[in-house]
Amino acid sequence: MSNVNTVTFTIVLVLFVIVTVVGFLAARWRRPEVMAQLNEWGLAGRGFGTFITWFLLGGDLYTAYTFIAVPALVFGSGSIGFFAVSYTIMAYPIAFIFLPRLWSVSRVHGYVTPGDFIRGRYGSRGLGLAMAFTGILALMPYIALQLVGIQAVLTVMGVNASSTNTYVKDLPLFIAFLVLAVFTYVSGLRAPAAIAFIKDTLIYVFVLVAIFYIPTRLGGWGHIFGTAQTHFASISPETKKPLGTFIPTTKSTGSTQFDFATLALGSAMALFVYPHIITGTLASKQRSIIKRNMSLLPTYAVLLGLIALFGYMAVADPVTAANVKKSGNAQLAVPYLFQHMFPSWFTGIAFAGIIIGALVPAAIMAIAAANLFTRNIFKEFFKPDASPALETRMSQWSSLVVKFGALVFAIELPHTFSINLQLLGGVWILQIFPMLVGGLYTRWFHRWALLAGWLAGMVYGTLAAYNVKNATASHWAASSDIVFGHTIYIGITAIIINIVIAVVLTPILRAAKVPEGADETLPHQYTADPEQAPAPVPAGLGAR
Amino acid sequence: MTQPDATPSAPRGPQDPDITAAKNPVAAHPVTSAAIGLLVAAAICGTLIVPIYAHITPKVGDFPFFYFYLLAYMPAVAIVLWIVTLLQRRLQEPTGAIASDPEVTT
Numbered sequence: 001m002s003n004v005n006t007v008t009f010t011i012v013l014v015l016f017v018i019v020t021v022v023g024f025l026a027a028r029w030r031r032p033e034v035m036a037q038l039n040e041w042g043l044a045g046r047g048f049g050t051f052i053t054w055f056l057l058g059g060d061l062y063t064a065y066t067f068i069a070v071p072a073l074v075f076g077s078g079s080i081g082f083f084a085v086s087y088t089i090m091a092y093p094i095a096f097i098f099l100p101r102l103w104s105v106s107r108v109h110g111y112v113t114p115g116d117f118i119r120g121r122y123g124s125r126g127l128g129l130a131m132a133f134t135g136i137l138a139l140m141p142y143i144a145l146q147l148v149g150i151q152a153v154l155t156v157m158g159v160n161a162s163s164t165n166t167y168v169k170d171l172p173l174f175i176a177f178l179v180l181a182v183f184t185y186v187s188g189l190r191a192p193a194a195i196a197f198i199k200d201t202l203i204y205v206f207v208l209v210a211i212f213y214i215p216t217r218l219g220g221w222g223h224i225f226g227t228a229q230t231h232f233a234s235i236s237p238e239t240k241k242p243l244g245t246f247i248p249t250t251k252s253t254g255s256t257q258f259d260f261a262t263l264a265l266g267s268a269m270a271l272f273v274y275p276h277i278i279t280g281t282l283a284s285k286q287r288s289i290i291k292r293n294m295s296l297l298p299t300y301a302v303l304l305g306l307i308a309l310f311g312y313m314a315v316a317d318p319v320t321a322a323n324v325k326k327s328g329n330a331q332l333a334v335p336y337l338f339q340h341m342f343p344s345w346f347t348g349i350a351f352a353g354i355i356i357g358a359l360v361p362a363a364i365m366a367i368a369a370a371n372l373f374t375r376n377i378f379k380e381f382f383k384p385d386a387s388p389a390l391e392t393r394m395s396q397w398s399s400l401v402v403k404f405g406a407l408v409f410a411i412e413l414p415h416t417f418s419i420n421l422q423l424l425g426g427v428w429i430l431q432i433f434p435m436l437v438g439g440l441y442t443r444w445f446h447r448w449a450l451l452a453g454w455l456a457g458m459v460y461g462t463l464a465a466y467n468v469k470n471a472t473a474s475h476w477a478a479s480s481d482i483v484f485g486h487t488i489y490i491g492i493t494a495i496i497i498n499i500v501i502a503v504v505l506t507p508i509l510r511a512a513k514v515p516e517g518a519d520e521t522l523p524h525q526y527t528a529d530p531e532q533a534p535a536p537v538p539a540g541l542g543a544r
Numbered sequence: 545m546t547q548p549d550a551t552p553s554a555p556r557g558p559q560d561p562d563i564t565a566a567k568n569p570v571a572a573h574p575v576t577s578a579a580i581g582l583l584v585a586a587a588i589c590g591t592l593i594v595p596i597y598a599h600i601t602p603k604v605g606d607f608p609f610f611y612f613y614l615l616a617y618m619p620a621v622a623i624v625l626w627i628v629t630l631l632q633r634r635l636q637e638p639t640g641a642i643a644s645d646p647e648v649t650t
Contacts, residue, residue, distance in 0.1 A: 085614045086591040089621050093587040096625055221606035229600075229608075247610045248598045257594040265592055291632075295625035301618040309611070 004158045008339075011348025012157065012355065015202070016176070019195050019356050023183030026194040040392075043112060043189060043283045050292050052193060053284040056364075057293060058300045059196035060280045061088070061271070062203070064149020064358035065142075066304050069419040072330040074311025078232040078244030080256055083263040084419075085308055088301040090268035096294040099272055099281060101440045101526040103290050106282050108525040113368070114278050114436055115376035121439045122447040123517030125380050130454050131432050132376035135275040136402065138429035139369045141421040142274070143406035146358035146365075148331060148421065150176055151410075153351045155327075156335035176355065177362075181403050184363045185396045189283060192363040199360050202353035204303070206338075206346070211306045214341050218316050224309075227316040259480050259487040263423070266491035270426040273433055275368035276361065287529040310334050317341070362403070370399035423479035424465055427491040431457035434499050440526065447517050449505035457498030464490045573635050580631050587624045591617060 048056060066084075074081030102117065111117045115135065119128030151173050159172050183191050215221050232244035248257040271277060281290060314320045314333040323336045338350045374395040379386045386394070409421065435450045468478045468490075480487050510516075590596070597613040604612040 079610065082611070082614060085618075086594075089591045089614070089617050090588050092621055092625060093584045096628070097584060225606060225608055225611070247600055247608065248594050257598060260598075261592055261594045291625075291629050295622050295629060298618045298622040298625075301621075302615065305611075305615045305618065 005344045005347070007344040008157060008348040008351065009159065011345055012352045015198075015349070015352035016179075016355065019198060019359070020179050020183060022194050022198065023179075023191040024186060026183075026190040027187040029190050029194055040188065043279065046107070046283055046285060048193070048284045048289075049286075050284075050289045050296070053280070053289050053293055054296055055196040055200055056193045056283065057277070057280045057297060059192060059199055059357075059360040060277050060364050061297070061361075062300055062304065062357065063361040064146045064354065065419065065422050066307055067203075067354045067357055068149040068152050068331050068334060069145060069422065070304070070308050071311035071314065071334045073419050074308050075314050075324065075333040076244065076311075076330040078228065079247050080245060080260060080263075081311060081419075082305075082308055083260045084267070085301070085305045086260070086264035087267040087271070088304050089298065090264055091271040092294045092298055092301075094268050095272035096291065098437050098440050099294070100287050100290050102278065102436075103281055103284070104287055104528045105440070105521055105525050107287075107530055108528050109521065112282070113371045113375050114273070114275060114432070115372050118432075118435055118439060119376065119380070120520045121443070122435070122450070123519060124447040124451075126451055127435055127447055127454075128376045128380060130451060131435070132372040134428050134432050134454070134458070135372045136369045136405075138425040139275060139365045140402065140406045140425075141409045142276075142425040143362050143365050143403065144409035145419075145421040146362040147173060147177065147406060147410040149358040150355050152329070152331040153335050153354050155329075156332055156339055157351060176359070177403065177407070180359045180363055181366075181400050184366055184399055188396075189279065189364065189367055192360045192367075193283075195356065195360050195363075199353065199356045202349060203357055206350040206353050207303055207306060209346070210310065210338070210341070210350070214310075214313050214337070217341055218313060224312050224316040228312040231315050255487065259489070262489040262492045263480065266430060266489040266495075267423070267426055269433055269495075270430045270491065273429055273436055274365075274425075275372055276365040279364060279368040279371065307334075310337060313337055362406075366399040366402045366406075367395070369402040370395040370397075373398045373402075420476065420479050423489070423491070424476065427461040427465055427479060427489075427494060428458065430491040430495045431461065431498055433495060434502055438502075443519055444506065445502055446506040446509040446514065448509055448514060449502045452505055453498040453500075453502035456501050457494040460497050461490055461494035464493070576631050576634055580628050580635075583624050583628050583631075587621050590620075 070081055070084045072081075073084075102114070105111070106117055109116070109120060111120065113132070113135075115128045115131040118131045119125060151170065154170075154172050187194075215224060218224055229246045232246045233242055235241065236243050245256050248260045249255060272281075284290060284293075311333060314324065314337045317337060317340060319340050320333065320337045323340070324330060324333050335351065335354070338347050342350065374386075374391050378394050378398075379391060383390070431454050434445070434453060438445055438450075464481055465476060465479060468476065468481055479491070480489050481493075482488070483493055591614070597610055599610060600608045602609055607615070
């Protein structure tokens with residue numbers, strides 16, 4: 001704790017305390033008559049308008065992934081990291097196609113989770129379970145990524161206790177996480193929604209200042225790009241290959257274009273299937289709000305593009321580059337850059353922005369995972385007559401469990417590039433794309449064919465990701481592997497296997513007259529725009 | 545609105561006579577619908593097809609083309625999706641008041 005900058009530390013601490021207070025007070029915001037309702041705790045009453053939805057979805061979308069993981073990859077490997085920019089662009093048109101349909105049908109039927117929809121659409125508890133399991137599993141590494149982000153900032157601040165024991169060393173991280181866990185428990189989705197305002201204000205301020213100020217310190221954009229170009233072309237003494245690529249390369253020089261495109265497409269398809277993004281979507285009160293937000297949210301994407309460039313600034317600043325090299329952790333690139341470039345008070349604001357920017361999505365993710373567990377596992381298989389009050393309590397507790405599951409991922413998996421945590425989650429969540437998005441348009445698929453495809457995709461994706469190794473890690477080292485001579489994102493390969501199996505098995509199962517399951521949705525409900533939020537689950541009448 | 549989208553849905557779901565009788569908005573406005581499809585597809589393909597923009601030159605200011613293109617593409621997508629939203633509103637107009645204020649009973 002010797003080299004802690006008091007000013008930076010104080011500002012971070014003060015902002016953290018403010019956020020904590022807001023998190024607890026949020027329980028009173030738009031206070032419902034009964035909080036013990038999953039619609040209330042988990043979806044904040046489904047009453048958010050364009051403005052709050054924008055902040056909430058923005059808070060969902062731009063996370064430690066954006067501020068730490070993407071610039072770290074850009075710092076380490078160059079242009080391939082910009083797949084994230086391409087992906088956030090692509091995500092909106094893709095979501096624009098199917099998200100309004102999901103909102104409408106969920107609104108009409110009072111679905112809280114994507115698992116509810118899948119169960120209702122296919123009349124299959126098994127598919128609902130598959131969705132819930134995948135959602136929870138995929139969210140854990142994503143939450144873990146948030147932890148790694150917070151850890152990176154704390155490391156550069158110097159507040160990590162000097163001990164070799166992981167648990168002692170990361171004590172400040174655990175404290176931050178515990179606070180998050182408690183206010184999520186108390187306030188539900190209202191907490192991250194309220195904090196998202198503070199978070200986004202901080203982030204806009206520090207990103208805009210950084211984007212205009214730092215280049216003036218580093219000799220302008222021309223110099224930054226020039227240094228990066230030279231740097232990534234130089235040959236690494238260890239691997240005898242260039243350090244990275246300055247633009248995605250074509251086949252003749254070892255293709256990264258295919259990797260770039262599949263990573264972007266896979267991530268874009270995965271994004272709006274993630275349960276926490278769907279949670280944010282379902283909390284809005286009108287169909288048109290979803291559509292409007294699809295054209296408003298790309299403004300955040302501009303921010304992401306600029307943040308990715310921080311990776312090159314870190315390359316161009318010799319002090320930062322040396323610091324990162326010494327630590328051997330690319331995740332520290334942005335925190336070191338800010339620490340070196342900004343006065344300590346402004347560093348404090350930026351660091352607080354990153355920490356809070358990790359806490360908000362982590363809270364929403366934990367809520368989404370908890371809702372999946374409660375609705376599609378606990379209520380479905382263990383206690384079908386659970387009252388809304390019991391459902392809510394169950395979700396509150398499972399949100400805590402999910403967070404500790406994420407801690408395991410954060411500690412166990414290698415983080416040469418923490419972006420792999422998110423990409424691994426993407427490999428898994430993509431496997432529900434056929435049943436979820438397919439189901440929004442057609443009942444052609446047979447439910448057991450979808451389940452078989454899902455299983456194949458999950459098994460293939462997990463094994464393929466497990467087997468990727470590099471110089472420093474023997475497993476889970478990356479999320480792309482080589483298929484037919486192309487480097488390709490494992491999520492894409494897995495979803496192709498998934499779809500092929502579902503398509504082949506559907507006619508076979510149908511010919512064999514395997515029962516199809518009842519569909520409780522009607523075609524017009526996919527375009528409906530009801531004024532009233534769905535009525536609470538009837539089982540809850542008088543329940544205590 | 546009591547009309548289905550252009551997509552096939554629920555071959556085995558309960559059939560609602562109103563729905564099957566209703567006029568398909570896509571069939572009623574082929575040009576607008578095609579424009580919507582084309583715009584959304586273009587928005588996706590513009591970044592999916594990497595060779596389009598994986599070049600260093602021409603530089604825009606100090607920005608190599610690749611980086612300029614990615615940054616400029618985002619506002620472009622926002623505008624395209626906004627136009628699409630407006631076009632979709634036109635699809636719904638012929639059904640008038642019924643379309644703008646749907647009453648869906650379950």
